Amino acid sequence: MKSNIIVINGHPDPQSFCAALSDAYIEGASASKAQVRSIDVSKITVNPNLQFGYRKRTELEEDLVESQKLIQWADHLVFVYPTWWGVMPAILKGFIDRVFLPGFAYQYRKNSSMVEKLLTGKSAHLIVTLDTPSWYNKLVYKNAGHHVMKRNILKFCGVSPVRVTDLGPIRGSSDKLRAQWLVKVNQLGSKLA
Numbered sequence: 001m002k003s004n005i006i007v008i009n010g011h012p013d014p015q016s017f018c019a020a021l022s023d024a025y026i027e028g029a030s031a032s033k034a035q036v037r038s039i040d041v042s043k044i045t046v047n048p049n050l051q052f053g054y055r056k057r058t059e060l061e062e063d064l065v066e067s068q069k070l071i072q073w074a075d076h077l078v079f080v081y082p083t084w085w086g087v088m089p090a091i092l093k094g095f096i097d098r099v100f101l102p103g104f105a106y107q108y109r110k111n112s113s114m115v116e117k118l119l120t121g122k123s124a125h126l127i128v129t130l131d132t133p134s135w136y137n138k139l140v141y142k143n144a145g146h147h148v149m150k151r152n153i154l155k156f157c158g159v160s161p162v163r164v165t166d167l168g169p170i171r172g173s174s175d176k177l178r179a180q181w182l183v184k185v186n187q188l189g190s191k192l193a
Contacts, residue, residue: 005029005192006074007038010081010092014042017170017178021127022080024182028189036189037070041091048094054102067099076192077124077159079149082170083137087145096153105157117158124159125192126150127185130168137166 007026011018022038029036044063051058060068071077081088102108106115126149130137137143143164150162165188167181 003034004073004075005034005036005078005189006070006076007036007078007080008092008095009038009040009042010079010088010095012042012089012091014040016082018080018082018129020178020182021129021167021185022078024186025078025080025127025189028186029192030189032190032192034189034192037073039067039070041095044095046095046098048091048098050094050097058098060098064095064098067095068104071099071119075122077122077154078127078189079124080127082129083131083145086141087148100153100157115156117156119154120158120160122159124154124162125188126162126164127188128164128166129170130166131171133169134166 007022007029009018009022013019019040019042022040026036026038044061044067046061046063047058079088079092081092087093099105104118106118108115126146128146132141146164150164154160154162165185167185
């Protein structure tokens with residue numbers, strides 16, 4: 001049972017199907033008595049560009065400071081986003097670049113290339129929409145975008161386990177199929193909470 005859940009909608013369009021999926025997950029988890037908060041990257045004020053890399057600190061906007069507080073509060077992180085060009089949208093990547101910073105998500109050890117994982121004890125679920133069939137994404141593209149989020153970002157910071165649910169292909173999907181996906185995601189929320 002996960003009591004504190006943060007749902008992060010990583011789609012830049014506030015009227016996207018990912019927004020509806022996020023709402024369905026929140027509804028399911030909330031009905032199960034979990035404490036649920038959300039971040040919609042399309043509605044926050046943020047410069048997604050880590051302008052100076054790690055050479056010089058870029059001050060965090062108020063929405064990013066609040067995002068860090070919510071991530072710290074959460075036991076479970078849910079990311080809902082589409083796969084575009086094999087990975088997440090630029091706005092979600094920029095959000096991660098700006099929020100998952102050294103000192104917050106990880107910390108380099110002194111005189112070492114190894115890191116201290118600062119988000120241990122948290123789990124995650126990636127709910128990812130695709131325009132290609134899941135089997136094609138797995139066999140041809142080797143789930144590249146999933147590996148980036150799962151291994152290179154979340155597990156690097158200590159978040160584990162990380163589950164993935166693919167939904168697609170979205171393009172050309174019927175209203176009936178989309179309704180089934182909304183029910184599925186609602187149930188995922190209610191089962192985890």
